[in-house]
Amino acid sequence: MADQDKHGGAGGEEARVRSILTSAHDAYISMDVEGRITEWNPAAERTFGWTSDQVLGKTVADTLIPPAMREAHWSGLRRFLETGGGPLLGRPVEVTALRRDGTEIPIEITITAMPNGERWDFHAFARDISGRHRRDRHRAAQQAVAETLAESVDAEQAMERVLPALCTTLGWEFGEFWVAHGPEGRFECRATWQAPGLELEEFERTTRELELGPDEGLVGYVQRSGRIAWLRDFGDEVDLPRAALARRQGVRGAVAVPLRRDGDVVGVIGLLSTEIRPEDPEVTEVLAAVALQAGEFIGRRLAEEEAERVKDEFFSLISHELRTPLTSILGYTELLVEAEGEELSDQARRFVEVIERNARRELRLVIDLLLLTRIEAGTFRVAIEAIDLAAIVREAAEVARPLAERAGITLEVEIGDVPVAAGDLERLGQVVDNLLSNAIKFTPRGGRVSLRLERVGERVVIEVADTGIGVPDAAVEHLFDRLFRTEEAERLQIQGTGLGLTIVKAIVDAHDGDIEVESAEGEGMVIRIALPLLSENGRSRALSRQSEDATR
């Protein structure tokens, strides 16, 4: 009890200091050179759980310092006594302190050393900053979720990313994302996350396969009540679908958060822990704020994706309906020629050829129209894979050759040695088909159309050049407009819809490619398309575009 008259003041002065320390909001502790506690105010009692009677005379090391840091404490004290200085003195620092109940809390502490005769006294003011830490963590959680949502391209990705963002900032070990699914309003788990090092594979797998109705499980309860629900110990609630599994895998505390949009619960986020988790009102508040953001985002994206799916389904149906009769017309025409062979008269052969040619023309039109509809509806996607452009170009040339021959046009094909490119096989075939049929259409009898494929630097270039009617300078920039037709094409009554190049442009754009046009009226046209090679980089970029709308 080093209560000497250290400040040299009278008894009244000392009483005043004592009363200040007693009523101080911060914990006040003093320590002698042996590391023993000599003063301990009521705030210290509240902060650390020990009364002054219990700690006076004991060492600070044994009372307040977590075992792992005790050695550092002693060596710091020794160093001070040798040198008269120390890194922690005279300024507020954040350290971890031990409470009587064994828990550790972050504190901010300011230690000063004061000479006391031949010896030193150490005085410290400390405050529990776990509240501040918690608030920082809570802010970090909200911010992480907001950033995650802003960066996600679709609901799937947002769900995958929100879970680790929430779990790591709020200290949960397992996250699950449930969304409404189907007409009965059942919930299915669309994303899960578990902290590294955890072995919850079985729990995760079971969760992914689970579907919960409005009365089932914590998820169902939250869905019905629309309120955040805490479970202190998940494994104890025997009614829950995963209770036995949770017990076996050591999953305990849980909280389930409803995500709402326009009043409806569109999703539920579940956070789980291997520790018992009593309800924490502050965390509830954070989760409510997060739920507001995430509910709006996920709800909107899911609704958009559903609308898109319905549109897609409709287009698939239309496509099927339009293609099915053409399949029969073309298939039976082919079968007729094959089956009757020699029996067919020259005239019958010619008739069949007309049927086939026109069916193919109709097919091209159907394909173009369907694609255009998709582009306009924003549901056009390319499926990027490693493709052999040489094969695509060769095939398109095969299809175009009879057309060119009929039109009295020479078709020249030059296929260079090109590496594998990144692209959509079918759609790029459509591009070359369209370019060739255009070139043939706008080139008078006796003209020439040439198709070239070559590598230029890090790109593959497809070039279609013709000796046709060309377009005036002013028209070049409109070539890719929907339904654009040149006056010359109208005057010459050249058939066409003005859709071909619009589609070419949309497909090339979706591939991150470029189009270049050179033309002059009456002097033919050259269209050059440059596509990226299949590099790791190019591939991932192209792949990521699949999920974006490739509208122009």
Added chain:
Amino acid sequence: VSEASRGTVLVADDDADILDLVSMRVERLGFDVIRAANGAEALELARTGKPDLLILDVLMPEVNGFEVLKRLRAEEDARQVPALILTATIQDEQVARDYGIQPDGYMRKPFTAAALSAQIDRLLA
């Protein structure tokens, strides 16, 4: 003079003309054909007829082609039978992924005899 059969192919399509067309094509390639006019029939006949190859239309009422394939793939006997899907849209490949199944090939409608033959050769090689 018919040669030895190359095997049995189950063809399923709810459009009678296309069912006939594909069946005739496949017969001309030297196979015996089991014809199914819809998905339910396809399931039934695939179980009893032990085909070596399935050619399935996607868009059939009630049980569609992917559903047929999904159910058959869950059965021990039919698991290994290769399947060629007749499709009218590129989006079907995404739909198949959503179903969690992987057909062995796709035949976009309309198709030429040569393309169909090449696909069958590839699947039964």
